[in-house]
Amino acid sequence: MxxxxxxxxxxxxxxxxxxxxxxxxxxxxxxxxxxxxxxxxxxxxxxxxxxxxxxxxxxxxxxxxxxxxxxxxxxxxxxxxxxxxxxxxxxxxxxxxxxxxxxxxxxxxxxxxxxxxxxxxxxxxxxxxxTRLGPEPLDPEFTAEEFADRIARSDSAIKKVIMNQRQVVGVGNIYANEALHAARINPRTLASKVSRRKLIALHAEVRRILQAAITSGGSTIRDYVSSAGEEGRFQQSLDVYGRGGQPCRTCGAMLATTHAIDNRATVFCRRCQR
Ligand SMILES: [Zn+2]
CATH class of the missing domain: 3.20.190.10 (MutM-like, N-terminal)
Incomplete structure (x- = not known):
């Protein structure tokens, strides 16, 4: 993937x-x-x-x-x-x-x-x-302010908004789950209701997680193998994706899974992500 x-x-x-x-x-x-x-x-x-x-x-x-x-x-x-x-x-x-x-x-x-x-x-x-692609999250010119302004305009669930390629490109299901957990945002919350402070934190987490994933050669899930035939190592550092029912690494509560947001697996911590 x-x-x-x-x-x-x-x-x-x-x-x-x-x-x-x-x-x-x-x-x-x-x-x-x-x-x-x-x-x-x-x-x-x-x-x-x-x-x-x-x-x-x-x-x-x-x-x-x-x-x-x-x-x-x-x-x-x-x-x-x-x-x-x-x-x-x-x-x-x-x-x-x-x-x-x-x-x-x-x-x-x-x-x-x-x-x-x-x-x-x-x-x-x-x-x-x-022209139909949104900004690159790792582009240094795409600032936290610009990210927050863009995202806050939407009335959809924050998870859907950050996965919308017109808002920001390249954030798929795995990294959306991870970034929202790290920024302590409930994936269901409407983007327009998320505080400015949390949106700024989310921008930093999206960048940190994507950067870390690149450094470790990506995540290997299902059929993905890098061109050198090596499996990515990043899946070992995923905190929430694929860990539904297991304890949250931050607080120990059991991670919840829902498909109600976008028909895809959303894993989150009810305690950390209010
Ligand atoms: Zn937690």
């Missing part, structure tokens, strides 16, 4: 391996993950293109080439793998997109359930697409 830290981890691992590489061959198994581009146009665009840079915006891995930008948004079960040597049967399974590179390595976008999306955009197309 790649969230911002997992995509950032992938991008950091792939950057030295992919930058400067030329794409020799392309194999796409299914077209249902393409958005706004046909199989033909993607093939024609990618074959012969050179990867000039790789970075991340929200949960998209952006492969800049000397032609256009390949924007991959891994779905719940999606990941990017850099493979050296012959493709094995195991690797080929669920490899939706394979790009053969000029150093005989292969970049694979693997997605068991094919919920991810692949786009092929010119710079203007990407700019237009990116």
């Amino acid at each position: 790649p969230e911002l830290p997992e995509v950032e981890t992938l991008v950091r691992q792939l950057r030295p391996l992919l930058t400067g590489r030329r794409i020799h061959g392309v194999h796409l198994t299914h077209e249902d993950i393409l958005d706004g581009v046909t199989r033909r146009a993607l093939h024609r665009g990618l074959i012969g293109a050179t990867i000039t840079a790789i970075d991340r915006r929200a949960k998209h891995a952006l492969l800049h080439t000397d032609r256009q930008i390949l924007a991959i948004q891994p779905g719940m079960s999606g990941t990017l793998i850099h493979h050296v040597g012959r493709m094995t049967t195991a690797l080929r399974q669920y490899a939706v997109l394979q790009c053969e590179l000029d150093d005989k390595s292969t970049l694979i976008y693997r997605d068991v359930r094919r919920i991810g999306t692949i786009r092929w955009l010119d710079a203007d197309g990407w700019e237009r697409y990116a």
Whole structure:
């Protein structure tokens, strides 16, 4: 389940391996993950293109080439793998997109359930697409004040608001649960009713948790494995996510689980998060 830290981890691992590489061959198994581009146009665009840079915006891995930008948004079960040597049967399974590179390595976008999306955009197309994305939580220019102003405008449950990609990008279910617990905010509270002081604390916690997750290589939950085939270690430091029914590490009360906010598992402490 790649969230911002997992995509950032992938991008950091792939950057030295992919930058400067030329794409020799392309194999796409299914077209249902393409958005706004046909199989033909993607093939024609990618074959012969050179990867000039790789970075991340929200949960998209952006492969800049000397032609256009390949924007991959891994779905719940999606990941990017850099493979050296012959493709094995195991690797080929669920490899939706394979790009053969000029150093005989292969970049694979693997997605068991094919919920991810692949786009092929010119710079203007990407700019237009990116206008619907909210600010980056780790951008130093996105201050606590701005975060609080933005979030406080909404009358939805705070958990929904911080997971809304138009408000702030990259905060998925795991990190929303963790940040709200650390900032001692009940996930159900309407964003407009959360105190300014707590919103400022939440901004700091979102940043701290995402940063820590990046440092430890992301969380490995279900199918996510980083491009080097290593499992992320951050899930070991999760305080609430996946710990419903277990004692709160802050106060010892039993953590509660609800699906009533957004149909996803929300784990929180009734005592710490009032
Ligand atoms: Zn507690």
